Amino acid sequence: MNLHAFYNQEHIGDVLLIRLTHIRKVTHFLREDDLCILYHQDKVIGYNLFHASSYISHLSEGKVKITPTFVDELNAVLTKYQQDTVTSDYDDHFRVGKVVEMKEHPDSDHMHICQVDTGDEILQIVCGAPNVALNQLVVVAKNDAVMPSGLVIRPSKLRGIESNGMLCSARELALPNAPQVRGILILDEADYQVGDSFFK
Known part of the structure; x- marks a missing residue:
């Protein structure tokens, strides 16, 4: 659930x-x-x-x-109140991922189609951030993740290309002192590993 x-x-x-x-x-x-x-x-x-x-x-x-x-x-x-009880998998769906493949979107001058390794699966994620690059460690909001804004991440199509998740900026993650500029958060390999839960 x-x-x-x-x-x-x-x-x-x-x-x-x-x-x-x-x-x-x-x-x-x-x-x-x-x-x-x-x-x-x-x-x-x-x-x-x-x-x-x-x-x-x-x-x-x-x-x-x-x-x-x-x-x-x-x-x-x-x-x-005689309602059905609820369950949870206690997974917030935020993972450390690595961009293992990247190509330009055929119908956009700024989007990229990224293949992102999240440890247990490779996700295709369309990203429009100007600083996304191959081999970066990034924060992945997988499907069913809830952003601090309340947005629920769902499978979607961006300009006709399937996207399963989102690469997150510090601002979107509501991190303290997040820069108010466009661009995803790039993680240091000394501190994070692919598949880690980001909010651990």
Whole structure:
């Protein structure tokens, strides 16, 4: 299950937003005390949990890290309201990758088609960053990764070429003191290895 959660107390209050699927269109909802159940037709696609800090410990602003404790606490709430419990693979889908092949996009003057080794598979990723180059170590947001902005990475086509993932900049990763310029984050081989979880 692709379990994602977001918390922004400053702007929306003590409410935990929970996403269970890539489907985003809510057709109707049902509110039961502190739990709002979000539906797309007859399928539950997420929840809004009000007074969230009363139920879930150690909530952090932004994208919430999914841990066994988080899942247990959330499932206690769902069981209380007779909802199906949830699971997680606890994988944030951010990996250290290496650009092992690169060629120009046939329909773009700035995009490149990259083959990127993530340790367990080679991914084709279309990248428009001006600094991408062969043999670089990079941060790969694989499919189902959730960016700090809330964007979920999905398979796509860019100018007709399939792309499975994204090569990330420091700014897109919301790293402290990230430069506000275009360009992916290049990692030092002394500090990272292909296949590492970036946010380890």
